[in-house]
Amino acid sequence: MQTKQAIQVSELRQRYGDFEAVGGISFEVAEGELFALLGTNGAGKTTTLETLEGFREAGSGTVRVLGHDPYRDRRVVRPQLGIMLQEAGFFADLTVAETVGQWRRFTPSPRGGDEVLAMVGLRGKAEVRTRQLSGGQKRRLDLALALLGRPRVLFLDEPTTGMDPEARHATWKIVQELVAGGTTVLLTTHYLEEAEHLADRLAIMHRGRIEVAGTVAEVVAGQGDRITFRVPERVQVADLPALRGAVADIVIDGGRAVAGYRVQGLQGALYDLLRWAEDHRLELDGLQARSASLEDVFLRTAATPEGTR
Ligand SMILES: Nc1ncnc2c1ncn2[C@@H]1O[C@H](COP(=O)(O)OP(=O)(O)OP(=O)(O)O)[C@@H](O)[C@H]1O
Numbered sequence: 001m002q003t004k005q006a007i008q009v010s011e012l013r014q015r016y017g018d019f020e021a022v023g024g025i026s027f028e029v030a031e032g033e034l035f036a037l038l039g040t041n042g043a044g045k046t047t048t049l050e051t052l053e054g055f056r057e058a059g060s061g062t063v064r065v066l067g068h069d070p071y072r073d074r075r076v077v078r079p080q081l082g083i084m085l086q087e088a089g090f091f092a093d094l095t096v097a098e099t100v101g102q103w104r105r106f107t108p109s110p111r112g113g114d115e116v117l118a119m120v121g122l123r124g125k126a127e128v129r130t131r132q133l134s135g136g137q138k139r140r141l142d143l144a145l146a147l148l149g150r151p152r153v154l155f156l157d158e159p160t161t162g163m164d165p166e167a168r169h170a171t172w173k174i175v176q177e178l179v180a181g182g183t184t185v186l187l188t189t190h191y192l193e194e195a196e197h198l199a200d201r202l203a204i205m206h207r208g209r210i211e212v213a214g215t216v217a218e219v220v221a222g223q224g225d226r227i228t229f230r231v232p233e234r235v236q237v238a239d240l241p242a243l244r245g246a247v248a249d250i251v252i253d254g255g256r257a258v259a260g261y262r263v264q265g266l267q268g269a270l271y272d273l274l275r276w277a278e279d280h281r282l283e284l285d286g287l288q289a290r291s292a293s294l295e296d297v298f299l300r301t302a303a304t305p306e307g308t309r
Contacts, residue, residue: 006031006153006184007052011061014047021047023208024061029201031152034175034185036195039205040302045188046086046157048205052186053083053155065153079108082151082183084142086158092131096122096141099130100148107149116144121170135162143171147178154178156187160194172197192294204301211301216294223292223300224262227269230285231257241276243269258286266291 007029014022022044029035037045050056051063054070054077063070070077090099100113117123120140125133133141139162146154156175160168168191175198179185189195195202196216203213212219224246231237231250240248240259246269248259263269266289277284 004031005029005064006033006066007035007186008064009048009052009061010063012048012051012058012063013061014044014051014056014059021208022051022059025203025205025208025210026061027203027210027213029184029186031184032179032182033200034179034187034198036199036202037186037188037205038190038192038195038202038298039188040207042207043205044208045205049155049157049186049188053081054078079149080152082146082149082154084139084146084154084156084159086161090130090138090141093129095127095129096133097126099141100144103145103148109150110148111150116147119147119174120144136160136164136167139163140167140171143174151183153184153186156185158188158190160189160191168194192298196294204298206301206304211304212297219297220292220294223297224264225266225269225289225291226260226262226296227266227273227287227289228258228260229273229287231259232282232285235280235282241272243272 005028009028010026011024012022012026013020013024025048027035037048039045047056051058052065052070054074057071065077066080068077094102096117097113100116104110104113114123117126120143122137122140122144125137130138130141139159143159146156159175160171163171172194175185187198199216201213201215202219203210204219205211227243231240237248237250237257243261243263244265246261246263248261250257250259252258261269270289273284
């Protein structure tokens with residue numbers, strides 16, 4: 001059976017005046033998949049999301065959500081979307097229950113107010129005024145409102161900003177349950193751990209382009225594992241070993257030189273390093289070895305200098 005694509009973006013470009021905020025991006029999200037859009041500040045994530053949500057017409061390229069143009073066919077598409085913006089405004093004097101009640105009036109066949117509040121763990125706050133909610137609780141109320149219309153596609157723009165780790169994990173669980181129930185989710189986040197935890201696939205944007213995309217394993221593959229240690233005082237940088245062909249880069253940290261290697265496969269490279277240290281009777285201060293992570297890929301992408309794309 002062919003997988004149906006809930007979201008299709010092909011060569012999307014968006015400009016603000018002379019400035020190109022999105023420079024020709026393409027990706028697809030299958031029904032029931034969670035796709036995370038990561039990127040540096042100003043990379044173009046929100047502009048992309050706003051286009052998919054039908055708030056902006058595509059500058060050029062094509063965008064389809066559930067098979068429709070979300071801008072031109074928004075009457076068809078919008079009722080099937082749940083949207084959690086970066087900042088939603090609530091009326092400060094309304095209670096949580098009243099806020100949900102107001103939104104229900106504008107939502108066709110909405111979920112029950114109690115039901116959505118229970119889903120996001122806010123039933124105990126139903127009678128609290130929204131201005132008294134904490135930042136994390138406000139984000140959960142935002143999520144409750146996005147879920148009212150039983151959306152087939154849910155857009156979450158930095159959903160866990162301001163949440164403590166417990167609330168963040170609780171939110172991840174809610175999102176995982178929605179995905180398990182067949183909801184398609186497009187998420188933006190600055191928390192790489194969140195993408196690692198939730199995303200079936202992800203893309204990293206930088207200056208309007210998708211620099212890398214795939215599953216976490218695909219994105220991280222080939223990035224190289226990392227070994228670092230402080231260069232021992234009686235060793236010249238030129239005398240450091242090349243570990244399976246990898247040459248050390250040196251940074252100065254707290255007045256001491258730190259050697260860093262990017263190697264393919266930790267075990268062999270560590271074996272060589274420890275044997276070298278043993279042969280030279282050296283203690284390797286601050287020795288660290290770790291597998292490549294999404295953070296490595298992100299930081300490398302973010303470090304791509306201007307004019308190199
Ligand atoms: N209305 C606008 N007018 C002019 N420039 C804009 C406008 N909205 C966004 N931009 C610019 O377009 C670029 C992309 O912005 P966008 O908000 O899409 O990025 P983002 O990836 O969501 O960033 P962040 O992670 O900081 O939220 C930025 O350089 C931003 O300054």
